[in-house]
Amino acid sequence: MLELFGIKYIGCKVLASSVGMDKAYTKMIFEKAKLNQAKYVYIKKYEGDKFIYIDENLDEHKLDLEDLVKIVENKIKYPMFVKPSNSGSSVGVNKAKTQEELIKSIKNAAEFDSKILIEQGIIGKEVECAVLGNGQIGVIATKPGEILAAGDFYSFDSKYNDENSKTLLEARITEEQKQEVRELAIKAFNAIDGNGLSRVDFFVEEETGKIYINEINTMPGFTSISMFPKLFEAYGYTYSELLDKVIEVELA
Numbered sequence: 001m002l003e004l005f006g007i008k009y010i011g012c013k014v015l016a017s018s019v020g021m022d023k024a025y026t027k028m029i030f031e032k033a034k035l036n037q038a039k040y041v042y043i044k045k046y047e048g049d050k051f052i053y054i055d056e057n058l059d060e061h062k063l064d065l066e067d068l069v070k071i072v073e074n075k076i077k078y079p080m081f082v083k084p085s086n087s088g089s090s091v092g093v094n095k096a097k098t099q100e101e102l103i104k105s106i107k108n109a110a111e112f113d114s115k116i117l118i119e120q121g122i123i124g125k126e127v128e129c130a131v132l133g134n135g136q137i138g139v140i141a142t143k144p145g146e147i148l149a150a151g152d153f154y155s156f157d158s159k160y161n162d163e164n165s166k167t168l169l170e171a172r173i174t175e176e177q178k179q180e181v182r183e184l185a186i187k188a189f190n191a192i193d194g195n196g197l198s199r200v201d202f203f204v205e206e207e208t209g210k211i212y213i214n215e216i217n218t219m220p221g222f223t224s225i226s227m228f229p230k231l232f233e234a235y236g237y238t239y240s241e242l243l244d245k246v247i248e249v250e251l252a
């Protein structure tokens with residue numbers, strides 16, 4: 001069993017945990033796995049109002065914010081989402097509908113991390129799938145649930161302070177889409193060398209029905225009201241059975 005400072009633990013090992021935590025590197029692995037994701041631009045903070053644009057070959061270009069914005073606008077359309085690469089709970093994540101908001105959002109994200117992602121906004125449903133297992137013993141995936149975020153998107157406030165945000169244990173998508181999400185969730189989990197458990201988040205685009213992977217959470221919320229145990233409850237495992245299952249994966 002895995003140990004950290006002599007204490008046994010369950011879940012992803014160092015590599016998968018690190019990749020899952022860092023959105024820029026998650027994207028690179030997902031790209032390699034040919035998982036469909038929103039178009040994005042990866043940048044790093046440099047000094048003052050200067051940023052480093054990291055191109056498709058990972059070559060770095062130091063640019064003024066003004067020139068950087070031109071590159072971004074050439075590659076992706078508004079609305080865009082600007083995110084610190086290392087964050088969580090939507091902290092530092094902003095939606096930008098105009099150039100002014102884009103500039104403000106980049107500056108804001110830079111307060112949380114030196115690495116920043118700017119993504120094409122996907123208009124559609126937000127669905128989440130819970131997975132359990134590992135490459136050796138096999139991975140199972142629940143039916144995808146859906147997030148009904150109050151407000152413009154699932155921001156920190158919408159997540160934790162707005163009781164109008166709701167979750168559905170069965171996403172309002174077709175059976176084929178549900179099956180595809182489950183397969184993609186397992187593929188993403190294996191692609192980062194996942195172990196134990198994860199929640200994999202997707203968007204289903206309204207206009208096209210296309211599925212986009214958003215992120216993988218290698219240590220998903222695990223309170224009794226969190227999506228991960230709720231999705232597994234719908235799958236057939238009680239909370240305590242789920243705990244046993246997670247431990248069994250480690251002991252297998």
Ligand SMILES: Nc1ncnc2c1ncn2[C@@H]1O[C@H](COP(=O)(O)OP(=O)(O)OP(=O)(O)O)[C@@H](O)[C@H]1O
Nearest residue numbers: 038081087088089090091093119120121122153154
């Ligand atoms: N490309 C996008 N298109 C549409 N909405 C998006 C996009 N990226 C992010 N969002 C919205 O912003 C929210 C937060 O983004 P994201 O899940 O990437 O950040 P997070 O901070 O990692 O959240 P978590 O707490 O789940 O780890 C999403 O739940 C979604 O509502």
Ligand SMILES: [Mg+2]
Nearest residue numbers: 089090201215
């Ligand atoms: Mg998220």
